[in-house]
Amino acid sequence: MSKDVLELPLDVTATRPILEHIANKWTVLILSVLCTQPARFNDLKRRLDGITHKALSEALKRLERNGLVSRKVLPTQPIGVEYTITALGCSLREPFAALYNWSLANGSAMERAQRAYDTSRRDERLEEEI
Template identity: 70%
Template sequence: MPQTTTASRRPAKRQHAASGDPVQEALIDARATRPILEHIANKWSVLILTVLCTRPSRFNEIMRRLDGITHKALADALKRLERNGLIKRTILPTAPIGVEYTITPLGQSLQQPFEALYAWALAHGPELERAQARFDARSGTPSEDGTA
């Protein structure tokens, strides 16, 4: 049986999308976008790209600016972002050798959506916290800080 790739299956899926069935189209769109969103929409990727939008940074500087990220989580996220073409890793000719991370034009194209998401989080964060507290009080579920 011949091996197929995701790219070779996409045209067949798109034919179904043209059928006009909104449920089928939504499922196809979710299948097509899920892998992409998994790479860019996780917590650390969004924050790393936001940091790098302002200026190129070294590993330790990024780590200091992202309170709570572990060394391993940052290293893994930077590799994933570089693999996806969203950041560039440059070895600096310094002693000791340094590494600097810079956002690419592709990564820069996410700045506006991330700024909108950040503004939304600031504007609606308190509303989310109140909704969570109401839910936790109704269900008896402990909140994230451990209180009921």
């Protein structure tokens, strides 16, 4: 096998549950925001355009349970909660940065591929109707 090809053992049983927790869009985005500084719930919600209250709440609970985020109750009136990325969560910074950079570099290529695919599928359906 070529040295340019990354060889990885495929242990789906061991990796699937972990990847399901860290590879969803909200986890990546929440941890990316928290990598820069701790944030309160509403600040996260504002910065993560499109996330619902329920989705953010569930994601933060999941991240806290998995040891990627810590939650601190603030002695304010009304009581506030601040979320901070943990050392374990910070260890995802480099892989997430690589994914982010890849998406910036390749997003337009994916969009072109999607349009080409959609066009060819539409043409196939039209031919079937004729």
